[in-house]
Amino acid sequence: MRKKIVAGNWKMNKTLQEGVALATELKEILAAEKPNCEVIIGTPFIHLATLSELLNDSVIAVSAENCANKESGAYTGEVSAAMVKSTGAEYVILGHSERREYYHETPEILKEKVDLALANGLKVIFCIGESLAEREANKQEAVCKAELEGSVFHLTPEQWKNIVIAYEPIWAIGTGKTATAEQAEEIHAYIRKCVADVYGAQAADDTTILYGGSCKASNAPELFGKPDIDGGLIGGASLKAPDFKGIIDAWK
Numbered sequence: 521m522r523k524k525i526v527a528g529n530w531k532m533n534k535t536l537q538e539g540v541a542l543a544t545e546l547k548e549i550l551a552a553e554k555p556n557c558e559v560i561i562g563t564p565f566i567h568l569a570t571l572s573e574l575l576n577d578s579v580i581a582v583s584a585e586n587c588a589n590k591e592s593g594a595y596t597g598e599v600s601a602a603m604v605k606s607t608g609a610e611y612v613i614l615g616h617s618e619r620r621e622y623y624h625e626t627p628e629i630l631k632e633k634v635d636l637a638l639a640n641g642l643k644v645i646f647c648i649g650e651s652l653a654e655r656e657a658n659k660q661e662a663v664c665k666a667e668l669e670g671s672v673f674h675l676t677p678e679q680w681k682n683i684v685i686a687y688e689p690i691w692a693i694g695t696g697k698t699a700t701a702e703q704a705e706e707i708h709a710y711i712r713k714c715v716a717d718v719y720g721a722q723a724a725d726d727t728t729i730l731y732g733g734s735c736k737a738s739n740a741p742e743l744f745g746k747p748d749i750d751g752g753l754i755g756g757a758s759l760k761a762p763d764f765k766g767i768i769d770a771w772k
């Protein structure tokens with residue numbers, strides 16, 4: 521059975537102290553009431569080492585939100601996959617539409633990042649998803665397929681086991697506009713078919729595919745109730761412990 525996951529993506533929010541406070545609150549809530557899914561929090565680099573230690577004896581795993589496409593060396597301001605791994609983080613989010621759009625991360629750059637992340641023992645939450653214009657032109661399937669082909673479908677079947685896909689329609693991110701559960705299920709099923717075409721039916725069945733984009737406690741049960749939606753990648757609603765817990769509870 522594939523893993524059910526609720527993952528937070530804090531994006532560029534929370535000072536170190538605020539992040540420690542939020543992680544501590546979540547740790548206590550989830551220690552009192554064990555979740556029915558894997559829980560991950562994706563945080564800025566500065567939180568990783570502290571939170572990995574704080575959450576070491578908890579059910580919560582820690583993820584970075586990015587890593588460099590170079591191994592090491594003279595790349596001022598960059599953070600390598602090996603450095604992320606050395607903090608105790610288990611995951612890295614790659615391919616987020618905000619990184620593709622604002623930091624010009626191309627499929628080739630993302631492919632290098634994915635390869636380095638896996639080579640350094642990190643698991644990858646790889647994000648794909650179409651813009652509003654692409655959705656209106658009914659190109660969502662072609663866009664998702666091209667993003668997979670561009671950066672992750674070169675991986676070996678063994679490497680693929682460390683990939684989680686997050687489908688995040690750009691028009692639903694931070695907009696309050698959620699894809700309907702039917703819209704999301706349709707494309708999740710398509711993504712799983714693309715995975716099956718490359719890695720076979722069993723691997724596709726074992727692949728966790730998350731939905732992201734204005735997911736909250738009120739719509740998570742309907743989304744997660746669909747057969748091909750295995751959880752969520754949560755932005756805004758991951759910034760307050762009760763909101764995030766409300767989404768985790770959708771798996772109850």
Ligand code: 13P
Pocket residue numbers: 529616688692693694695696732733734735753754755756757
């Ligand atoms: P929101 O949940 O704020 O829409 O963000 C989704 C997202 O981008 C998660 O990576």
